[in-house]
Amino acid sequence: MKIEEKQIEKADPLLQEALKRANGDEILRAIMLLGPEGDSEKNHIEQEPDPEQFADRAAYRQALINSRQRQISHQLGDIMQDLRARSLTLFGGTISPTVVVEGAAREILRSLDLPGVRHASLDRVIQLHEPSSPERKADASSKRAKIERFEQLLSKVPDVEPEDHDRL
Amino acid sequence: LEEWIREIIMGIYIIRPKETLATRAVGLISKQFAPERRQEQIAEVVSLRNEDPIYDDLTRWLAESPKDVNPLTHEPDTSVTGTKVVEMPDEEAERMRREMPDVLVLRDQPIELIRPARATAISKEKVTASDLWHLKAIGLEGARKRGFKGSGKGVTVAVLDTGIDSSHPELDGKVDEAYTFDVTKWQARPISPSRDTDGHGTHVAGLICGKKVGIAPGTKVINAVMIPKGRGNLSDFILAIEWAGRQENVQIVNMSAGIPGYLPEMLTSVANLLSVGVLPVFATGNEGRNKTRSPGNYAEPISIGATNKKNRVASFSSGGVIVADNHRYEVPDLVAPGEGVYSSVIGGGYEAWDGTSMATPVVSGVAALILEKYPKIRVTDLVEELLTTCKDLKQNTDRQGKGLVQVKAAA
Numbered sequence: 001m002k003i004e005e006k007q008i009e010k011a012d013p014l015l016q017e018a019l020k021r022a023n024g025d026e027i028l029r030a031i032m033l034l035g036p037e038g039d040s041e042k043n044h045i046e047q048e049p050d051p052e053q054f055a056d057r058a059a060y061r062q063a064l065i066n067s068r069q070r071q072i073s074h075q076l077g078d079i080m081q082d083l084r085a086r087s088l089t090l091f092g093g094t095i096s097p098t099v100v101v102e103g104a105a106r107e108i109l110r111s112l113d114l115p116g117v118r119h120a121s122l123d124r125v126i127q128l129h130e131p132s133s134p135e136r137k138a139d140a141s142s143k144r145a146k147i148e149r150f151e152q153l154l155s156k157v158p159d160v161e162p163e164d165h166d167r168l
Numbered sequence: 169l170e171e172w173i174r175e176i177i178m179g180i181y182i183i184r185p186k187e188t189l190a191t192r193a194v195g196l197i198s199k200q201f202a203p204e205r206r207q208e209q210i211a212e213v214v215s216l217r218n219e220d221p222i223y224d225d226l227t228r229w230l231a232e233s234p235k236d237v238n239p240l241t242h243e244p245d246t247s248v249t250g251t252k253v254v255e256m257p258d259e260e261a262e263r264m265r266r267e268m269p270d271v272l273v274l275r276d277q278p279i280e281l282i283r284p285a286r287a288t289a290i291s292k293e294k295v296t297a298s299d300l301w302h303l304k305a306i307g308l309e310g311a312r313k314r315g316f317k318g319s320g321k322g323v324t325v326a327v328l329d330t331g332i333d334s335s336h337p338e339l340d341g342k343v344d345e346a347y348t349f350d351v352t353k354w355q356a357r358p359i360s361p362s363r364d365t366d367g368h369g370t371h372v373a374g375l376i377c378g379k380k381v382g383i384a385p386g387t388k389v390i391n392a393v394m395i396p397k398g399r400g401n402l403s404d405f406i407l408a409i410e411w412a413g414r415q416e417n418v419q420i421v422n423m424s425a426g427i428p429g430y431l432p433e434m435l436t437s438v439a440n441l442l443s444v445g446v447l448p449v450f451a452t453g454n455e456g457r458n459k460t461r462s463p464g465n466y467a468e469p470i471s472i473g474a475t476n477k478k479n480r481v482a483s484f485s486s487g488g489v490i491v492a493d494n495h496r497y498e499v500p501d502l503v504a505p506g507e508g509v510y511s512s513v514i515g516g517g518y519e520a521w522d523g524t525s526m527a528t529p530v531v532s533g534v535a536a537l538i539l540e541k542y543p544k545i546r547v548t549d550l551v552e553e554l555l556t557t558c559k560d561l562k563q564n565t566d567r568q569g570k571g572l573v574q575v576k577a578a579a
Contacts, residue, residue, distance in 0.1 A: 012433070029351075031402055031433050051544040057322075057445075060544070062416040064445045091354040092406055095413045096440035098433075100351065100403045121433045126405050128330065128368055128398040128425045129451050129461065129525050 001105065007112040012121040015108075024106035029123040032083075034076050034097045034116050046071055068095045079116030086111055180240070181261050182274045184251040185222040222270045226252070229268060233260065290520040295380055295510050299518070301477050302375075302505035302530060305572065307559075308383060311579035318578050320384025320536030322543065325376050326412040327529075328405075328423040329369030330398060332391040334362035336370060338378035338512040339389075346391035349411070351403045356392075356411045365396040367514040368424075371521055374512030375529035376422065376536070381511045381518070383533025383575075386540070390418065395425050402433060405463075409437040413444045419539055422532040424451035424525035426461030430492055434463045442468060445547050449532045451524035452500045453486035457567070460486045460499055464524075467492075470535075470554060471499040473569065474506025474527040479559075481567040482507040485524055488566050502558050502569040504530035530573065537578035553577040 001019055008016055015030055022028060046067050054060040076097055083090055088103035088111060100123070101108065111117055217223050230239055230252065237256040258275075265273050292299070303309045308316075324344060334343040346362035349355070364370045369391065377387040394400050394408040405425075412421050421441060441448045448469035453461040464471050464486070473485040481487075484507075487500050506527030508520045531554065538553050539545070545553070558571035 029403060031406060033433075033436055051445075051546060054544075057419060057539070057543050058416045061419070061445045064443070065414055065416060068413075068440065068444050091351065091403075092410045094410060095444055096406075096410060096437045098406055098436045098440075100354075100406055119432075121402070121431075123401050123403045124427065126395065126400050126402055126425050126427055128366075128395050129453050129464075129523060130398075 001109055003109065007109060010112045010117060010119055012119070014122040014124065015120055018122050019105055019109050022105035024104060026105045027102065028105045028108050029100065029102045030108055031121045031123060032099050032101050032111075032117055033119040034079050034093065034099060035118045036075050036079070037115060065095060072097060076116070079114065082114055082116065083111055178236075178255055179258055179261065179275050181254050181256060182251055182272075183226065183254055183264070184272055185220065185226060186270055186272045222268075225268065226271055229264065230254065236260070290508075290510075291513075292510070292518045293516075295518050299510045299520070300381060302381075302509050303383070305475070305477075305479060305505045306383070306530060306534060307574045307576060307579070311575050314579075316575070316579040318384075318537045318540055318575075319386025320377065320533065320540050321386035323384065323387045323419050323536040323539045324390060324415075324417045325387055325420040325422050325532050325536060326390045326392050326415065326418045327369055327373050327376070328392045328394040328408050328412070328421060328425070329372055330366035330395055331364035331369045331393045332362050332373045332389065333364040333367075333370040333512075333514045334391070336374070336512045336514075336516060338374045338381060339370070340379075342373070342377045342385075342387075342389055343391050344388040344417075346393070347411070348393045348396070349404050349407050351401065351407050354407060356407070359391075359393070362391045364514050365393060366398050368398065368525065369393075370514045371511045371519070372422065372424065372525060372529045375509065375526060376533045378512055383530055384536040384540075387533065387536040390415070394423075398425075400425065402427075405434055406437055409434075409441060413441050413446055418446060420447045420449060420532050420535050422449050422529055423463075424523070424528050426450070426453060426464050428453075428455075428459070428461050430460070430465055430490060431462040432492070435466055435468070438463050438466055439468045442547055447535055447547050447550055449528055449535065451528040454484045454523050454525075455486050456484055457486075458488040460488055460490070465490050465499045467495065467497050470531060470551060471501045471569070472506075472524055472528045472531050473500035473503040473567065474522070474524045475503045475561070475568075475572055476505075476507035479561055479572060481561065481563050482522065484522065485527075485567070487569075498566045498569065500524075500569045501555060502531065502571060502573050503527060503561070503567075504534075504573045506530070534573050534575055534578065537575055541578050 049063040051060045086107040088101050088107050091100040093099040237260050240253045261273050332343050343362040346359045347356040348359055373389050374381050377384055379385055392408055394404050412418050438448050450464040450469045452464040452471050473487050474482040476482050489498050504527035506524055507522045509526040510518045510520045513519045555570045557574050557576040559574050560571040561568045
């Protein structure tokens with residue numbers, strides 16, 4: 001697909017590449033940072049609760065969570081609605097303006113035109129920091145390599161319909 | 169299926185004459201260890217090989233072989249060793265062995281590190297006082313001798329890791345809940361019993377709240393399997409952080425995973441953890457100087473480096489200067505014991521592991537002790553308490569941050 005200059009500015013290089021190569025209907029998963037316009041009244045921040053006012057830490061934390069959820073819903077409700085209207089599935093965005101968005105590449109590309117979409121990245125792998133002990137490192141990598149190899153081979157075996165006598 | 173069958177019947181083979189003129193005549197070649205002589209030495213080896221009849225036969229055999237014998241290397245790639253790497257069916261390799269007895273035909277295989285002897289020496293059924301050097305380094309042993317009774321009671325740490333083996337005696341009764349994450353349904357699914365997919369999370373949890381090895385034995389942990397078998401996705405991280413942030417009983421999030429370099433994608437999620445009163449404690453990575461990983465290299469969480477028994481920053485501990493959004497700062501924020509640290513391992517027993525992953529739960533444990541003493545402080549004040557009570561190790565700030573974490577604020 002063709003990406004416009006303004007869309008490129010909002011997408012990380014991996015997402016740019018994925019959008020360029022994708023056909024419009026291909027399903028992609030992206031991480032989007034949402035935010036209201038700079039001078040929006042929606043940027044108003046609620047006063048933070050004082051921990052001393054609560055019986056225990058759990059009650060204090062619940063008040064913080066509620067406050068945050070109200071703010072996010074107020075700030076980003078319309079933007080999220082716009083994204084859903086484009087048949088995109090949204091995950092997250094309850095206490096943080098970062099959402100996981102899944103849907104057709106064409107719609108993800110179009111959503112980059114929305115002013116409320118600040119930045120978007122392609123979903124990618126996150127890994128454990130391997131302990132640096134040589135023995136542990138070798139053990140972990142060899143174990144993982146074996147599992148990955150096995151999974152790769154399994155994925156290449158075609159699905160075979162069971163014979164009638166195999167059915168339960 | 170075709171590709172699968174091909175992988176099974178085709179093999180990669182390492183091929184070279186068992187003995188070459190070059191190895192037989194090795195004494196004739198200059199062995200002077202001088203860079204300026206290197207090209208001359210290579211030319212001597214190549215020249216000797218070109219006169220070698222076995223090598224000549226091998227080259228001819230490969231040239232006349234059937235189509236499915238496919239050399240993967242070319243002469244300039246292996247000019248020093250003269251080794252050829254060839255993909256071919258196993259029966260062709262057998263034929264080569266029969267027809268060319270002077271040629272070594274070796275099927276390629278995985279190469280593994282030679283395990284040092286200490287791999288077995290460091291596995292133990294029981295730990296002794298001297299194994300628990302990490303408790304002494306952070307001032308906990310001394311504080312306990314002086315009557316400190318803090319245990320982190322009433323505090324819950326979410327461990328975003330590979331899982332936790334709750335059957336380990338160190339962790340008996342310590343794992344409150346356990347979850348796996350499904351991004352496609354945006355769900356945290358409870359699992360029972362709590363288990364570990366790799367072993368890493370069990371070692372980490374032991375250091376937070378283990379009966380003997382733990383910093384805060386009264387603290388509870390939640391097993392959040394965010395990186396099953398050591399691998400997850402950015403979306404798993406976003407889900408796990410959102411989930412942890414919404415659990416009112418969670419006060420600290422402990423994590424030792426990341427993506428190399430500085431990637432801003434996870435920044436707002438981490439910042440929002442702080443805004444809902446959760447302290448993120450993240451490892452910086454195990455790649456040494458000037459190499460860090462996100463999210464451990466963000467300014468928002470407490471970023472952790474590792475020290476050794478001599479109270480020096482471990483060479484593998486990641487750190488450096490980060491420039492992002494017109495800000496310049498250094499990571500880690502502080503360091504904690506992380507080299508040769510004993511903790512619980514999957515299935516029982518103890519092992520000493522190295523890594524900033526081991527230092528991170530030590531800091532989470534100290535933070536739990538502080539929270540037990542001051543349950544009503546703001547998370548920003550908790551950060552201050554951790555940073556202002558460190559012991560200065562007199563090393564550069566891009567290695568040690570504020571210094572070695574201490575229990576002073578809690579004791």
